[in-house]
Amino acid sequence: MANLVTNFGGSGNGMVFPLENSPVAIGSAEDVQLNIAWDPSSLPRHAEVLLNEGVWFLRDLGAGNTLLNGTPVTSGRLADGDVFSIGQAAFRFDDPVAVAAQPSRTSGPDAAASNPALETLVPAMAGRTKLILTEIAKGIVGQKEIVLDVLTAVISRGHVLLIGMPGLAKTTLVRTIADVLDMKFNRIQFTPDLMPSDITGTDILEVDEETGKKEYRFIKGPIFTQILLADEINRTPPKTQAALLEAMQEFRVTVGGESLDLGKPFFVLATQNPLEQEGTYPLPEAQLDRFMFSVYVDYPTEDEEELIAKLTTVRTMQKINKVMGAAEVLELQECVRDLPVSDHVIKYAVRLVRSTRPADSRAPDFIKKYIHCGAGPRAVQNLVLAAKARAVIDGRLLVTGNDVRSVARPVLRHRMFTNFTADSEGMDTDKIVQRLVKEVEEPSEKDYR
Numbered sequence: 001m002a003n004l005v006t007n008f009g010g011s012g013n014g015m016v017f018p019l020e021n022s023p024v025a026i027g028s029a030e031d032v033q034l035n036i037a038w039d040p041s042s043l044p045r046h047a048e049v050l051l052n053e054g055v056w057f058l059r060d061l062g063a064g065n066t067l068l069n070g071t072p073v074t075s076g077r078l079a080d081g082d083v084f085s086i087g088q089a090a091f092r093f094d095d096p097v098a099v100a101a102q103p104s105r106t107s108g109p110d111a112a113a114s115n116p117a118l119e120t121l122v123p124a125m126a127g128r129t130k131l132i133l134t135e136i137a138k139g140i141v142g143q144k145e146i147v148l149d150v151l152t153a154v155i156s157r158g159h160v161l162l163i164g165m166p167g168l169a170k171t172t173l174v175r176t177i178a179d180v181l182d183m184k185f186n187r188i189q190f191t192p193d194l195m196p197s198d199i200t201g202t203d204i205l206e207v208d209e210e211t212g213k214k215e216y217r218f219i220k221g222p223i224f225t226q227i228l229l230a231d232e233i234n235r236t237p238p239k240t241q242a243a244l245l246e247a248m249q250e251f252r253v254t255v256g257g258e259s260l261d262l263g264k265p266f267f268v269l270a271t272q273n274p275l276e277q278e279g280t281y282p283l284p285e286a287q288l289d290r291f292m293f294s295v296y297v298d299y300p301t302e303d304e305e306e307l308i309a310k311l312t313t314v315r316t317m318q319k320i321n322k323v324m325g326a327a328e329v330l331e332l333q334e335c336v337r338d339l340p341v342s343d344h345v346i347k348y349a350v351r352l353v354r355s356t357r358p359a360d361s362r363a364p365d366f367i368k369k370y371i372h373c374g375a376g377p378r379a380v381q382n383l384v385l386a387a388k389a390r391a392v393i394d395g396r397l398l399v400t401g402n403d404v405r406s407v408a409r410p411v412l413r414h415r416m417f418t419n420f421t422a423d424s425e426g427m428d429t430d431k432i433v434q435r436l437v438k439e440v441e442e443p444s445e446k447d448y449r
Contacts, residue, residue: 002056004034004049005092023050023400026086027061041065041087049078049093050400052342056093057398058084074126075396118397121335126395131323132180138318139176140169141311142304148393149295149410150177150269155332156389158292158382159248159268161233161283161414168297170271171229178227181329182322183265186225190236196243199223200253218255223247226263226326230270234280241287244268248290265329285417292382293407294414296430332392339388341399347443348401349383352408355440356416364439370422370432375415382411401442409433 004017004024017024017034028037029044036042047066048059056078060066068076068084078084080095129151136147146162150173153160162170171187178185188199201221207214222228223244233241247253248268252261270291272283288294300308324332355362357374367374387403413429422432 002093002095005094006034006089019049019051019056023048023059025061026089036086036089039087039089042089046086052344052398052400056095058093059396059398059400063087074123074394075398118335118338121331122339122392122397123395125332125392128323129393129395135180135320135323136173136176138320139179140173141308142300143169143173143297146173146295146297147177149293149407150174151393152386152389152407153292154181154265154267154329155336155392156292156382156385157265157267157333157336158385159270159290160293160295160410161288161291162269162271162295162297164271164273164297165299166273168299170297171231174227174229174269176320179320180323181227182325183226183267183329184263184326185227185229186222187229187231188222189231190233190240192235192237194236194240196240197221199240199243200247200255203256218260220260223253224262226265226267228266228268230268232273233270234272234283237281238284241281241283244270245287245290265326265333288414289376289378291414292386293410295410336385336389336392339392339397339399341384341388344443345387345399345401345404346384349380349387349404351443352404352436352440353377353379353383353412355436356412362440364436366432366435370418370425370427371416372419373417375412379411379415383407386411405437408437412436 002019004019006015006017021033024034025032025045025048026034026036027044027046028035028039028042032045036046043061043063045061046063047061050057050059057075058066058068058073058078059075060073063086064072066073066084066086068078069082073084078093078095080093082093084091084093132151133144133147140147150160152158154177164170174187175185188194199221200223201219203216203218205214206217230244233244243253247262247266251264251266252259254260268291273280299305351362353375354360355364356367356371356379357363358368358371360374363371363374383404386407388399390403390406391397391399409430412433416429416432418427418429418432422428
């Protein structure tokens with residue numbers, strides 16, 4: 001069994017803490033497994049030690065001062081004899097039996113060692129993420145979780161459906177993100193008379209005045225951009241909504257029998273008013289499934305609303321600086337795809353999705369009671385990709401179950417459909433996903449026997 005040998009100083013010096021469970025949280029909170037409340041520099045949940053397919057890892061939980069063998073880390077593999085420090089507390093990792101399995105190509109940071117891009121871009125991304133959030137905060141007050149969801153989708157090559165009342169800065173948010181990431185931005189206002197050609201483009205007949213020669217020339221529509229805002233997407237008929245489907249899935253459009261590739265990166269963010277139903281066309285399930293995330297935009301807090309009123313009613317606004325370019329976004333998208341993920345995380349994502357299906361043996365009783373149709377395989381793909389993206393955004397090479405849980409709500413809430421019982425009892429899919437994440441446990445040791 002692996003152990004941590006503590007070096008607190010005083011009476012705590014040299015105490016052995018057996019690593020019997022995973023993860024082991026270290027910090028000053030009362031509920032952590034290894035409490036170092038005596039250290040004034042420690043956070044409530046400062047770091048954790050966790051087991052991933054037989055290999056122990058150290059993971060910083062946002063403190064920024066976790067050192068492994070003297071080097072600051074966000075995550076790192078632990079080997080016998082390694083020493084790490086958390087604030088003023090120091091620990092030695094002992095694995096006397098030395099039976100830890102070597103990580104496979106699909107697990108742990110060492111699996112990424114053969115990819116130089118992962119080794120350089122991913123650890124640096126934590127700093128970039130802070131800069132991005134700082135710059136976006138100049139134009140958007142609050143909404144940090146929504147910004148994080150949108151950023152996650154961008155580097156995952158996914159799309160986002162934003163649901164919220166008018167006036168909650170949805171358009172401003174997208175435009176600000178486009179500015180910070182230095183990406184081309186177009187906006188389409190969806191209306192009942194909008195035609196597919198208004199999105200994709202159309203052929204026009206040109207006549208040469210000198211020769212009289214006539215020929216058709218294709219004029220590209222607003223979809224030929226990098227970030228596309230489909231504003232009030234449910235206000236246009238299904239025929240026009242469907243014009244986005246090929247672009248969202250295949251990253252190309254077909255006009256006049258000819259397929260035209262869209263520029264990369266390409267990202268669709270659609271907005272929808274949750275209350276107005278008259279004159280709207282609800283998105284069909286097939287189109288909903290094309291969106292990686294469904295994100296709810298709620299009203300700001302009272303303090304945030306006061307700050308909004310203060311910042312947006314003056315002559316000048318703060319200048320927003322560009323943090324990354326489109327080329328770097330493409331590199332990060334490749335990093336997300338290349339980042340290895342353990343079988344444990346895959347198994348957990350599959351277990352969560354299968355638990356949303358009432359007919360599945362894994363489905364809890366409340367799913368059978370409230371859900372008539374659960375999520376499909378695309379939900380698993382998006383859960384894994386989004387979890388990997390969260391690790392990249394955090395500057396980590398290790399994807400964990402916590403990453404999966406952090407994206408479960410936006411990935412699953414629009415892929416589950418409630419029945420009459422749920423509607424009559426006021427149970428929506430958001431509440432159901434929250435309960436599901438609490439009740440569905442990660443795979444344990446018995447699952448690998």
